[in-house]
Amino acid sequence: MSQPKHDQFNDLCDYLATRRKAILLxxxxxxxxxSGQTTAHSLTKGQFNDHIPEVLDAFERKLRSRxxxxxxxxxxxxxxxxxxxxGLHRWQQGYRLQELMPEWGHLHLCLFEExxxxxxxxxxxxxxMLVEANRQVITLINEAIRESTxxxxxxxxxxxxxxxxxxxxALTSINEIERHRATLIHQAVHDLHNDVVGVxxxxxxxxxxxxxxxxxxxxxxxxxxxxQGLNAMLGELMELxxxxxxxxxxxxxxxxxxxxxxxxxxxxxxxxxxxGLFLRVNGPPALSVDGDYGRVRRLLQNLLVNxxxxxxxxxxxxxxxxxxxxxxxxxxxxxxxxxxGAGSPMFAVLKEAxxxxxxxxxxxxxxxxxxxxxxxxxRGASPTMISSDQRPGEGIGLSIVKRLCELLDASLEMVSSAxxxxxxxxxxxxxx
Numbered sequence: 001m002s003q004p005k006h007d008q009f010n011d012l013c014d015y016l017a018t019r020r021k022a023i024l025l026x027x028x029x030x031x032x033x034x035s036g037q038t039t040a041h042s043l044t045k046g047q048f049n050d051h052i053p054e055v056l057d058a059f060e061r062k063l064r065s066r067x068x069x070x071x072x073x074x075x076x077x078x079x080x081x082x083x084x085x086x087g088l089h090r091w092q093q094g095y096r097l098q099e100l101m102p103e104w105g106h107l108h109l110c111l112f113e114e115x116x117x118x119x120x121x122x123x124x125x126x127x128x129m130l131v132e133a134n135r136q137v138i139t140l141i142n143e144a145i146r147e148s149t150x151x152x153x154x155x156x157x158x159x160x161x162x163x164x165x166x167x168x169x170a171l172t173s174i175n176e177i178e179r180h181r182a183t184l185i186h187q188a189v190h191d192l193h194n195d196v197v198g199v200x201x202x203x204x205x206x207x208x209x210x211x212x213x214x215x216x217x218x219x220x221x222x223x224x225x226x227x228q229g230l231n232a233m234l235g236e237l238m239e240l241x242x243x244x245x246x247x248x249x250x251x252x253x254x255x256x257x258x259x260x261x262x263x264x265x266x267x268x269x270x271x272x273x274x275x276g277l278f279l280r281v282n283g284p285p286a287l288s289v290d291g292d293y294g295r296v297r298r299l300l301q302n303l304l305v306n307x308x309x310x311x312x313x314x315x316x317x318x319x320x321x322x323x324x325x326x327x328x329x330x331x332x333x334x335x336x337x338x339x340x341g342a343g344s345p346m347f348a349v350l351k352e353a354x355x356x357x358x359x360x361x362x363x364x365x366x367x368x369x370x371x372x373x374x375x376x377x378x379r380g381a382s383p384t385m386i387s388s389d390q391r392p393g394e395g396i397g398l399s400i401v402k403r404l405c406e407l408l409d410a411s412l413e414m415v416s417s418a419x420x421x422x423x424x425x426x427x428x429x430x431x432x
Contacts (some may be wrong), residue, residue: 013060013198015118030106040407042429045265046364050089054082081145085356087151092353093411108141113240158349181202250292257287278315297405303331303424311335332423337416346398375413
């Protein structure tokens with residue numbers, strides 16, 4: 001006499017629970033053997049597993065429940081919630097979309113193998129039950145892919161919205177330049193209206209123009225600053241376009257991270273002093289790492305310059321160090337914090353992704369008797385003031401930093417508050 005359907009699924013779930021570590025290990029090995037999965041190699045076991053154990057918990061809970069019942073619906077909600085977090089974390093870790101989707105495929109194959117192994121050692125497990133279990137696995141993977149890719153799309157839209165803010169300000173700058181240019185031309189035309197005899201006479205007219213020296217200097221300064229700002233933005237847009245088009249290739253060499261970071265600190269020290277700020281550099285006396293020296297330098301310079309630019313009082317602390325098989329860079333300022341809201345979409349997604357990474361890492365760290373190193377918001381800090389504006393350059397600048405992190409298989413963390421300022425932490429592989 002065959003077992004009731006409910007009991008058979010309970011036996012399967014008990015089996016899957018005992019095989020959890022083996023499933024996760026097989027999944028990691030399969031991803032590691034995939035030549036297209038480059039980011040996974042730089043992650044610890046806990047970082048790689050992320051929220052997948054909770055996804056599998058919810059899956060087993062669903063199999064044990066009565067279809068259509070309260071437990072079944074609750075399991076679906078839990079599963080979706082964890083899949084969303086997984087998508088957030090993978091984006092924060094520097095995954096590319098073409099890495100995320102095959103990763104789910106590898107998990108699908110691992111679960112498929114476990115179901116067949118269970119059926120082989122449990123002949124009483126009915127074939128129609130095996131078919132149903134496989135159908136549930138397929139549903140799990142399909143929904144997981146949908147939720148994860150939806151998160152990626154949401155993050156990319158937030159990045160794009162940040163760039164729109166920068167481009168709008170650039171357009172405003174262009175309009176301001178045009179207004180000043182028109183004013184100067186109008187004044188010159190007015191002065192030259194009846195004096196077009198020759199170059200010498202024109203020079204004399206310009207010499208006695210009614211435009212004051214102060215106005216001329218002010219207009220020239222505005223024009224110069226506007227042009228410089230637009231040239232810088234065009235350069236950043238070109239760099240971002242190359243990164244997004246996949247035209248940039250990392251060039252791995254061995255270098256001393258301490259030398260790189262100290263050099264950048266010394267270069268920017270004059271800027272800090274000019275603004276009345278401190279610039280502290282704290283780290284080990286030497287740290288040999290593998291990586292793309294030029295792009296790591298560009299990434300850090302971008303974060304450091306922005307921190308100095310938007311800090312009015314106090315200063316910036318630049319630090320670095322190593323943990324397990326990774327090393328990290330951290331830029332912490334004492335500014336008023338990054339504004340949240342519609343004007344600063346990148347702030348919201350980076351904050352959300354960092355919280356998701358912290359939640360996952362804390363569980364693994366606690367089980368290993370360790371402390372999570374992922375940034376955590378300061379206790380007692382009030383939410384950053386919501387603003388309809390964003391800091392100039394934030395959208396394009398942060399997008400470049402994020403793309404560089406993806407190129408370098410690095411994760412990007414960020415916390416911010418009005419009391420403690422903003423901290424960025426980049427975690428990179430010690431070796432590739």
